[in-house]
Amino acid sequence: MQGRFHIRTFGCQMNQHDAEKMSNLLHHAGYRPAQAPREADVVVVHTCSIREKAEHKLYSELGGLLERKQQRPDLVVGVGGCVAQQEGERLLRRFPRLDFVFGPQNLTHLPALVDGARQRHRASRTDYDDDPQARFELPERHPEYASPTPGRAFVTVMEGCDLFCSYCVVPRTRGREVSRSSRTILEEIRELAAGGVVEVTLLGQTVNAYGRPRPGRISGEMPFAGLIERVAEVDGIERIRFTSPHPIFMDEALIRAYAEVPQLCPHLHLPIQSGSTRVLRAMNRRHTREDYLQIVARLRQARSELAITTDIIVGFPGETPRDFEQTLSLVREVGFCDSFSFVYSERPETPAQRRGLRAPPRELALERLQRLQEVQRELTLAAGRRRVGERTLVLVEGAGQRRPGQLRGRCPHNRVVNFESLRPPPAGSLCAVDVTAATPHSLLGRSAEDAPAALPLL
Ligand code: 5AD
Ligand code: SF4
Numbered sequence: 001m002q003g004r005f006h007i008r009t010f011g012c013q014m015n016q017h018d019a020e021k022m023s024n025l026l027h028h029a030g031y032r033p034a035q036a037p038r039e040a041d042v043v044v045v046h047t048c049s050i051r052e053k054a055e056h057k058l059y060s061e062l063g064g065l066l067e068r069k070q071q072r073p074d075l076v077v078g079v080g081g082c083v084a085q086q087e088g089e090r091l092l093r094r095f096p097r098l099d100f101v102f103g104p105q106n107l108t109h110l111p112a113l114v115d116g117a118r119q120r121h122r123a124s125r126t127d128y129d130d131d132p133q134a135r136f137e138l139p140e141r142h143p144e145y146a147s148p149t150p151g152r153a154f155v156t157v158m159e160g161c162d163l164f165c166s167y168c169v170v171p172r173t174r175g176r177e178v179s180r181s182s183r184t185i186l187e188e189i190r191e192l193a194a195g196g197v198v199e200v201t202l203l204g205q206t207v208n209a210y211g212r213p214r215p216g217r218i219s220g221e222m223p224f225a226g227l228i229e230r231v232a233e234v235d236g237i238e239r240i241r242f243t244s245p246h247p248i249f250m251d252e253a254l255i256r257a258y259a260e261v262p263q264l265c266p267h268l269h270l271p272i273q274s275g276s277t278r279v280l281r282a283m284n285r286r287h288t289r290e291d292y293l294q295i296v297a298r299l300r301q302a303r304s305e306l307a308i309t310t311d312i313i314v315g316f317p318g319e320t321p322r323d324f325e326q327t328l329s330l331v332r333e334v335g336f337c338d339s340f341s342f343v344y345s346e347r348p349e350t351p352a353q354r355r356g357l358r359a360p361p362r363e364l365a366l367e368r369l370q371r372l373q374e375v376q377r378e379l380t381l382a383a384g385r386r387r388v389g390e391r392t393l394v395l396v397e398g399a400g401q402r403r404p405g406q407l408r409g410r411c412p413h414n415r416v417v418n419f420e421s422l423r424p425p426p427a428g429s430l431c432a433v434d435v436t437a438a439t440p441h442s443l444l445g446r447s448a449e450d451a452p453a454a455l456p457l458l
Pocket of ligand 1: 050051167168169271273311312313342343344345346347
């Protein structure tokens with residue numbers, strides 16, 4: 001036994017999934033997970049740098065850990081993820097007790113970094129592999145590795161981003177766009193399905209750019225819509241999701257997939273960022289407000305019940321009251337079922353930062369955020385209420401948080417459903433649920449099995 005590890009993860013689903021890969025790698029190296037961080041011999045802080053606030057989480061976390069290391073010098077502390085990539089050796093210089101730093105392209109080096117640290121070698125790995133496919137080549141699931149999400153799995157299909165939205169740090173932290181070969185993706189999914197996975201979420205920073213030819217890089221062999229069709233053919237895969245797509249790659253074939261591939265879930269998270277074409281241009285989003293609305297209309301023609309969610313940034317430099325009103329009107333026009341909204345945060349070495357663009361005052365941005373979130377709350381609740389009375393299929397995740405005995409899962413539209421059941425189904429199974437009520441954050445329901453049987457006809 002090598003010792004126990006704990007990974008503290010911040011950030012997006014790609015980061016969550018990378019943490020799963022890291023956990024599996026450490027299992028293969030003989031480490032086992034610690035129940036609590038205090039019991040761990042190795043702690044990895046897996047960071048996000050999308051906004052300044054996310055980056056600060058590292059510093060508050062690291063402070064406590066390195067203090068503990070003072071009392072327990074054999075404790076190994078490493079930093080991974082996007083802040084690690086962004087700051088690299090600077091982190092080692094700033095925190096003399098920190099053992100190692102590694103970026104998202106260097107996951108596979110984690111066990112070696114931990115071994116090195118135990119022999120007092122401090123190291124920073126933020127280089128890019130010569131072979132960009134190497135990062136996708138990871139060992140199979142270790143028999144003792146327990147998936148944190150029974151029945152569901154994330155599968156990385158591409159990484160990195162070549163689009164350079166002017167606010168975004170990701171091209172810097174995650175590097176250039178690389179598509180994984182479809183052969184290895186499908187192999188992984190077949191294996192997952194054989195192990196009981198019924199739902200896969202295909203992951204990538206601009207996931208629907210999958211397979212597009214990039215100079216000097218392999219193309220992934222097929223376009224994204226083709227990949228979805230192949231995934232749908234895998235026995236046992238009943239639900240397919242993907243995140244996050246970019247509007248400019250919502251092509252005809254992908255829209256058609258919503259009409260033709262029943263396994264493709266009726267939910268799409270399609271970031272818009274702003275409802276004003278002027279701001280979208282300043283953000284280098286490469287599409288207009290009208291383009292987005294047209295994509296939404298075509299998607300709804302293909303699948304009328306489609307639930308659409310989005311990401312929005314308020315207070316981008318130059319955003320006028322009129323621009324902001326356009327965002328509000330777009331949110332209403334599309335009728336997003338949910339949205340994640342953020343105040344613009346300047347990130348190091350992004351095009352917006354380099355141009356020295358000045359954002360509106362923070363109080364103004366916060367006021368806009370509040371107004372936007374108020375509009376969204378109403379839309380979310382209205383969307384939930386429209387579903388009361390419906391019978392839906394929930395993929396069970398485990399115990400609900402609202403009441404003892406309650407279960408929690410997600411419907412195909414990706415809403416959280418808290419429900420009661422006289423015979424609780426196991427996590428990872430699909431359960432028919434009658435929706436009885438909607439709250440701002442979830443739907444409430446009752447297992448369809450418990451519904452009173454129709455009265456026999458006399
Ligand atoms: N400031 C605020 N929000 C940001 N996002 C990305 N970069 C920034 C930034 N610099 C938001 C976008 C993106 C989501 C993941 O985070 O809305 O879609
Ligand atoms: Fe955060 Fe973006 Fe990195 Fe994900 S890819 S961890 S959201 S900075």
